[in-house]
Every structure is written in structure tokens, then in C-alpha cells.
Amino acid sequence: MSRKLLLQSITAALMGGTAMADAPKVAVDIAPVHSLVASVMEGVGTPDLVIPAGASPHEYNLRPSEASALQEADLVFWIGEDLTPWLEGAVETLSDGATVTTLLESDGTVLLDFRENAFFEAHDHGDHDDHGHDDDHAEDEKHDEHDHEEEHAHDDHGHDDHDDHDSEDHNDHADHDDHGHGEHDPHAWLSPANAEIWLNVIAAQLSAADPDNAGAYFANAAAAREEMAALSDEVAETLKPVQGGRFIVFHDAYQYFEDAFNFRASGAISLGDATDPSPARISDIQGRIRKEGIECVLTEPQFNPGIVATVLDGTEAKTAVIDPLGSDLDPGVELYPQVIRNLANSLAECL
Template identity: 65%
Template sequence: MSRKLISLSAIATLMGGTAMADVPNVAVDIAPVHSLVARVMEGVGTPTLLLPPGASPHEYSLRPSEATALQDADIVVWMGEDLAPWMEGAITTLAGDARVLTLLDADETMLLDFREGALFEEHGHEDEHDDADHAEDEHGHEAEHDNEAHAESGQDHENEHDHEEHAEDAHDNDEDDHAHDHGAYDSHAWLSPSNAARWFNLIAAELSSADPENAGAYFANAAAGQAELETLNAQVNATLEPVRGGSFIVFHDGYQYFEADFDFPASGAISLSDATDPSPARIAEIQKRVREEGIDCVLTEPQFNPGIVATVLEGTQANTGVSDPLGSDLEPGPALYPQLIRNLATTLADCM
């Protein structure tokens, strides 16, 4: 009898191993997107996170184990080269035969233009996409960009951004150069739960194409994830409601997708990106706004120079809070994404 039990157990183990072998190997770039993929794969398989918590997606060199995971991937899910320009070459070299889902290129993704100035005027986060597919998106945001600065300098750029502030201020040369380097749109699109809800279906469809036997589980998980995001949105709005009408600035302009989803716009950014230090002229602009308009809060991030924030806050009554748009301190997995969004709202509300 025990021999039969052992035999049946061995067969079950073998069958289970075979089933798992059919589940695609999935590699994901950053923790928030990894969390969404993990939610869709829950109960079926586990994706591999390529960038460790705290690593900058803008510049990174894969470790041997991460390169191997990318090479073994059947599916790669990543934001796109606007966020991680180095990764496109890595995917081509190491995962040339893999299916690739580039979220920033998906027609369903809501995209927002970069805001170039240090100070943000009242805005509805509207932009006009040159891409016809994105223009048809129901969330299409319209904006008119003044390209006079580019026209006067003789530079021909595909993206029409207003660089008048940079042109008028010679001290902003480094930031202006950076503005010319970024892609067409703000790449921090994962901070919009509305985008995350759309991506659940895209991820489920990609997984189902590679693994049709588990398609039912993938789409059921995606639907459950979308329902969880609806609850999350209600929680975040409840958290922010008591401080609506308050004003805040951010260290780098990476939060406008969160701002758009929850109708809570920032007043400005100290730095254009998390890869550059702000110029003295830009800091002076922000200082003036903080003092004259009674800004309530300055949001910074763990990797930034606290001395710059202290300079901006000098002589003001503004509070400061530390936000983490990549979830660097959170455990990777299905629960990371909703906790990341929840933490952003709590940090902002507490700071206000």
C-alpha cells in the first residue's frame, strides 16, 4: 500500500513539474510593473524582477543572474526605452526570441507630456498626442506647446515643448540639454492606477497567448486586480480629501500621473528628473513660489540631496515628506503596487 502511495505521489510530483514547465518564464523591469504581472500570474507562476529595489531604471547594468533571467525569458514586460534606454539593447541581445510587452507603446496607455518649467500653472493634465492611436484614447489629453525657442535656435525636434524658460535663463543649460534627451512623454505612467487597470488585461492577454491552458486563471486574476484597484482608488481619495486645496512641490517631476488620477496637482518641481541636479536659477524659482504662495509641502525621495531641500525650505513654513515612487522599501510581489500608491497618498496627506 505504501509503495502505491509513493508511486502515486511521485507521479503527481512529476505531473506537477511538467505543468509548471509549461508556464512561461516572465522577466519584468521595475518592481511596480512586476507587482502587476505577479498579480496576474498568482497561483500559476512567478515572474522574475530584473532591477533590484532601489536601483535606478534610467541607468543600470544587469548582474549575471539578472542577465540569465532575461536570456531565459519567454515573455518580457517592461515600461519602455523612455524610462530605461539601456534595456532595449539588452532585450535585443539576450531575449531576441521572447515576446515583448512594452507598456509605454501600448495604445491603451494614457500618456502625459513632460512639464518643462520649474513652476506648474493650473492645468488639467491635457495633452495632444501626435500618435493617432493615442489620440483616439478616451483619456486623450490636449495641450498646446509653444516651440518658439526651438525655432529660434534652428533645432528640429519631433516633440513640441515650451522651452522659453530655459532659453531665457542661461543658468539652466544642463537641464535644457536633459529636456532634449527625454522621450516624447513622461515615462512614470505606472503611477496612474487607471493605467495599471488597463495593463492587467494586456498582461493577461500576453500570458494567455503563450500559455492558453492557464488563460482562464490569468484573466480571472486580472479582473480581481482591477476590482482591487477600484477599492484602492476609493481609499486614496478618502486619504487625500481632508487636504484637498493644499499645495505641494516635488523634488523631481515624476508624479503627474498620480496627480491626474486623483485630481491633486503639484505646484512645481525642484529638478526636471531624478538624474540631474537643479540649477541655482531653478532653485530660486521654487524658493520664490514656496515663500510667496505658502506652499504646504515639499516631497523628496530617499536618493536626493537633503541639502537642496533644506535650501528650498529655508525661511518657509513648508513641511517635507519622503516619497518612494518605485516601492524600494516594499517586498516585491502582488501586494507591492497597491501599497506603493497607498503610501504615496499617506505621505502627501501627512506632509500637508
């Protein structure tokens, strides 16, 4: 039986053939989270998506219909200001009467710290929430000392005589600050384990607002969690033949996926989300590709393909496009699993 038919059967049984109460109005920030909320609300109602999948969550001007969705919402689900700092004011102003759930603050969510270097070592995938930054910095310092001649000059923030390299690295960190990022990487939806946690949170909040449909919400969440577990197994199988392959991403947004499937990137062309890398950074990345035999450079639809072409020039690495938001997918229940599946497929095909 398909998931849709199963959910319909469960919902019908739970409601005992009676008419379902009107669903609350729900607004959601980004398409992957909207997909999770839609899964929990399936058969009851449909949430509104505030930020279109093809738009950058870091910078966006709300259209009247999207502002209206926030204004009319009984509940708002969003990642948090670490991802969309500009949205915080709109949520506070337009949704002042709504129940607002910040998913990054939900109990059980695994949070990873930002990685602060262009090149990642096996240990350098960010600490979980219960670790501080001191150990991370200590490991970075060891790495810098070990590779002083090749990399430290490019990543050292403390020397004014390396203007080109310093300005690039400072710009990368400035990007995080300009976007309102806190200490944690906000791309936490790329961990299916976090998605499973959030499905319960979403069901609980919807049930509190709409107790008449609580049974349907929790049944939907349970079915979606089972699907998430199957998805993780599927992705692990997809990546198994290329496990250990070496790849670089355009910007550092994938460590939750890397952490979930123990498949680490070797580095990022740009640490920031909005600033192009300097010639010095590109040169460093090219050197790493040649030195370590990097097989794949992954880019995203919104980034300049010319930069990737420059990085690849003179190397044997291949390239593929990945998309953490599902910009080419239809919003809805199937979007989230397809985003995770597409990441794995693109990586496996590129390596």
C-alpha cells in the same frame, strides 16, 4: 475572504483539480510592473524582476542573474525605452526569442506629455496622447508673459545673457534627452487606470504563451482590477481632507498620480532625473514657496536631502519622502497598491 484565498479558490475551480502546466519564464523591468505581472501570475508562477526596486531605472548595470533572467525569458514586460533606454539593447540582444510587451504602447494607455517649466499651473499637467504640443506651448507662453518679471527670466531659453538660468533649464531638458525620453512622460504606472489596462494586456500575453493557464490569468487579472478600483476609492478618501493643498515635488515624475486624483503639484525642484538644480532654480522655488504659501516639499529616497533643506530654509513648508518605485517594499503582488497608497499617505500627512 482574502484576495489570496479567493484567487486560490478560483484557480482550483478553473483547473478542475488537474495539475497546472509549467508557467512561462517572465522577466519584468521595474518593481511596480513586476507587482502587476505577479498578480496575474499568482498561483501559476513567479516573474523575475530585472531592475531592483532600490535602483534607478534610468541608469543601471545588469548583474549576471538579471541578464540571465532576460536571456531565459519567454515573455518580457517593460515600460519602454522612454524610461529605460539603456535596457532596449539588452532586451533586443538577450531576449531576441521572447515576446516583448512595451506597456507604454499598449492600446488604452493614457499618456501625458512632459511638463516643461519648473512651475505648474492648473492647466499645465501635460496633454493626453491625443493632443499635440502646440496648445501646451501656447499656454506656457501665456504664463511666461504673465509672470515675466518674476519667472520668465529664469525659464527663457532664448537669451544668452542669462547664463545661469539658461544652463539650468537646458540641463533639465538635456536630462530628458540623455535618458532617451520621447515626448511622453514614462511614469505612467502611477495611474491606477493605466494599471487596470495593463493587467488585461499582461493576462492576454500570458494566455497566448500559456493557454493551459489562461483561465487563471484572466481570473487573477479580474480580481486585481477590482482591487485597483477599490484602491482608487481609498486614495481619493485619503486625499479628500487635504484637497487643494499646495505641494512641490523634487522631480517631475508624479503627474499621472496628480491627474488620476485631480491633485496638482505646484512645481518641481528639478525637471531632470539626474542633475541637481542650480542655485537659480532653488531661489525660484523658494520664492514660489513664500509667495504662494506652499505647504509641503516632497522628496525621494535617492535624492540629496541637503538640497531640500536648502529649499526649505526660511520657509514654513514641511517635507516628506515619497517613492514611486517602492524601494523599501518587498517585490511581489502587494507592492503596487502599497506604492500608490504610500504616495497618498505621505502627501496627506505632509499637508
